Amino acid sequence: MDELSDGEKKRMKEEFDMLFAIPDVEFGIPKRCACGGGITKEISQTKADTGRRYFTCKLR
Ligand SMILES: [Zn+2]
Numbered sequence: 261m262d263e264l265s266d267g268e269k270k271r272m273k274e275e276f277d278m279l280f281a282i283p284d285v286e287f288g289i290p291k292r293c294a295c296g297g298g299i300t301k302e303i304s305q306t307k308a309d310t311g312r313r314y315f316t317c318k319l320r
Contacts, residue, residue, distance in 0.1 A: 293317040 293299050297319035304312040
């Protein structure tokens, strides 16, 4: 069996989310995601990147 533990799944989801968290300083904040869903603006809370703005898809 190669079933992942809940902790591993959570970690993988967080990494996946980060791939879609695009810094608006480079791309601007679009009104819609490429998939057609709305977007949510977020502020990075990581120590290395505090205060940096991102957007993420509402459908995920
Ligand atoms: Zn989307």
